[in-house]
Amino acid sequence: MSLGSSYHLGPAPDPRSARPLSPVPSAASLGRLLLGAALAFLLALGLTCAVFVRTYPGQWLDGLLLPRAERGGGYEQQTVLVGPSKTVLAAFGSPTLLAVLLGAVLLVGLLNRRLLAGLVGVGMVVCAVVAAGAVKSVLPRSDFPIGSSTTHNSFPSGHVAAATALLLAFMLVLPGWARRWLAVPGAVGVSVIASATMIAGWHRFSDTLGGVLLSVALFCLAAAALAGWRGDADPGAGAGPHAGTDSGAAWRRLTEGAVGLVVLLWALLVAGPGLAASVQRGTLVAIVAASGLTVLSVVSVVFLVRSADFAGPRRVRQRAPRPAATIRDGTTAWR
Incomplete structure (x- = not known):
């Protein structure tokens, strides 16, 4: 048919009707989930503080688990592990090692196109240290007999x-599969630091639990901000009709869970x-309890961000409408 035909091609389609669906609702859902988790961990932190610092039963339980567990020399536990514990704490407290670890967070973030997440992770570590120091300075401890x-x-x-x-900062800059492999060994490493502080007499059981809860809450806030900025989907968002039937993904998750369980055992x-x-x-009870709660807290937040990427803002490219061609009789056709 020639272009000179009077055949009517119909009205021109509205190019706005072809716009892709916005990912904002999914990102907002993940952000709300993480904010809710942050609120829950902050509530747990407040309850831990209120019970163990401000009440007689809490202080009594701390003293029962770790007799005379106080900061300073002469309050360490009666065990041959005091020396190794102080060595671990001295090594971890080295400014050089901390600078190297923070630099590693930024480097991994840069290599994985997650530099902003790396900067947020470094800020999260600084905030955790500053907040812990501030709370210790201003929080009064009740005096009970x-x-x-x-x-x-x-x-x-x-x-x-x-x-x-530090562990959770690496979770921000690593891809999802690497986070799952690092979660359990990293939590075990944090448990070693927590156990060393109790054995060396630097901190009570409640102090170690409070440190974990504080950092996990900050991580949830940081992850919520990054997820909202990038537009990450919430867990399960966008799942198609065959979601959950991928046997390969199921076996992979089972393998990862089995490996984590083997590491713990x-x-x-x-x-x-x-x-x-x-x-x-x-x-021993304090060490086991602190280690178990640490692993549970870290694994739970890593599970929450399993679908988040933190790699950068997602840009949706919109296809420009095709130019219209006018036919001789005045009708418009779209190429």
């Missing part, structure tokens, strides 16, 4: 807060007998 207890406040632990924040089998023979029963 409890043996081996003093009014010196050591809640929360700055060492544990820094270790947890190995750590318990290797460290458990030595700890049981080297520390008092209260100290």
Whole structure:
């Protein structure tokens, strides 16, 4: 048919009707989920502080688990692990090592096109350390007639807060598959730092728990901000009709979970007998409880951000409308 035909091609389509769906609702859903998690962890932090710092039963339980667990020399636990614990804390507290670790966060972020996430992660570590120090300075500790207890406040632990924040900073700059592989070993490393502070007598059980909760809450806030800025989908968002039927993905997750479980069992089998023979029963209970809560907290937040990428703002390219061609009779055709 020639262009001179009077055949009517119909009205021109509206190019605005072809715009892609905005990912903002999914990003907002993930942001709300993370903000809710941050609120929950902050509430847990406040309850931990209120119970263990401000009440008689809480202070009594801290003293039962770690008798005379106070900051400073002479308050360490009666165990041969005091020396190794102080060595671990001295190494981790080295400004050079901390600078190297923070630089590694930025480097990994740069290599993975997540430089902004790396900067946010470094800021998160700084905020965790500053917040822990500020709370310890201004928070009063109630004075109850409890043996081996003093009014010196050591809640929360700055060492544990820094270790947890460093681990979670790497979670911001690593891809999803790497986060899952690092979560359990990293949480075990944080547990070692927490155990060392209790054995060396620097902190009580509640202090280590407070350090973990503080950093996890800050991570949820940072991840919510990054997810909203980039437009990441919430867990399960955009799942098609065949979502959940991918046997390969299911087997991969089962493999990752099995490996994590093996690592935990190995750590318990290797460290458990030595700890049981080297520390008092209260100290052992405090170490196991702190380690379990640390692993649970880290794994839970890594699960929440499993669909987030943090690689940069998602730009949706809109296709420009095709130019119109006018036919001789005045009708318009779209090429």
